[in-house]
Amino acid sequence: MPSLHASVDNGLTKGDPNFSGGKLYCHCSSKKVEVTLKSNVAHNHACGCSKCWKPEGALFSVVGVIPVDQLSVTANGDKLHVIDSSAAIQRNACKECGVHLFGRIVNDHPFKGLDFVHTELSDSKGWQEPQFAAFVSSIIEQGFHPKGIDEVREKFKAVGLQTYDVLSPALMDLIATYTGQKAGKLPAKL
Ligand SMILES: N[C@@H](CCC(=O)N[C@@H](CSCO)C(=O)NCC(=O)O)C(=O)O
Ligand SMILES: [Zn+2]
Numbered sequence: 001m002p003s004l005h006a007s008v009d010n011g012l013t014k015g016d017p018n019f020s021g022g023k024l025y026c027h028c029s030s031k032k033v034e035v036t037l038k039s040n041v042a043h044n045h046a047c048g049c050s051k052c053w054k055p056e057g058a059l060f061s062v063v064g065v066i067p068v069d070q071l072s073v074t075a076n077g078d079k080l081h082v083i084d085s086s087a088a089i090q091r092n093a094c095k096e097c098g099v100h101l102f103g104r105i106v107n108d109h110p111f112k113g114l115d116f117v118h119t120e121l122s123d124s125k126g127w128q129e130p131q132f133a134a135f136v137s138s139i140i141e142q143g144f145h146p147k148g149i150d151e152v153r154e155k156f157k158a159v160g161l162q163t164y165d166v167l168s169p170a171l172m173d174l175i176a177t178y179t180g181q182k183a184g185k186l187p188a189k190l
C-alpha cells in the first residue's frame with residue numbers, strides 16, 4: 001500500500017502535553033521561509049482533501065491548527081504567496097519549493113482566528129500526534145482507486161485513528177453550531 005503519511009505509516013508518536021512550540025521551515029535548500037509557533041497545535045489530523053499540502057509520495061496531509069496570534073513569519077516571508085485567495089483557508093506557500101507554511105482564514109468562518117499548519121516542517125519533537133483522519137474519500141477524487149479505500153481505512157484504524165469523510169464529529173458540531181447561530185436558530189450564547 002502507498003504511504004498514507006510518514007507520521008502515520010509506522011504508528012503514531014505521542015506528543016508532549018507540555019510542549020510549547022517551535023519553528024517550521026520550507027523545503028528550499030537556502031533562504032528557507034521560517035515560521036515560529038509559540039504553542040503546540042490542536043486538532044491535528046490526517047487530511048485527504050485536494051487542497052492541503054502533502055509531502056512527496058504521501059496520500060494524506062497532516063495538518064493542525066494554532067491561534068493566529070501564536071504564529072509569526074520570522075524569515076524570508078517575501079517568498080510566500082497565497083495559492084488560492086478564493087478558498088476559505090488561504091494557504092501561504094513558498095513560491096520556490098511549493099511547501100505550505102500556514103493557511104489563514106480571513107473571511108467570516110467558524111474557524112476564523114486559527115491558522116492551519118504542518119508540524120512535520122519542524123525539527124522539534126513534542127507536537128500533538130494526529131487525532132483522526134478526515135476527508136478520506138477525497139483521495140478517490142484525486143485518482144486513488146476506490147477498491148483500495150477499505151485498506152486505507154483499516155490502516156488508519158490499526159494505528160488508532162478514526163476515519164471520516166468530512167471532519168471529526170466534534171469539529172462538524174462546532175461548524176453546525178456556528179451556522180445555527182448565524183441563522184438565528186440557536187441563541188448567540190449557549
Ligand atoms: N473533496 C474536497 C474537500 C475539500 C475540503 O472541504 N477541505 C476541508 C478540509 S481542509 C483541512 O482540514 C476544508 O475545510 N477546506 C476549506 C479550504 O480548503 O479552503 C477536496 O478534496 O478538495
Ligand atoms: Zn521554499
Ligand SMILES: [Zn+2]
Pocket residue numbers: 047048049050051052061135
Ligand atoms: Zn484538507
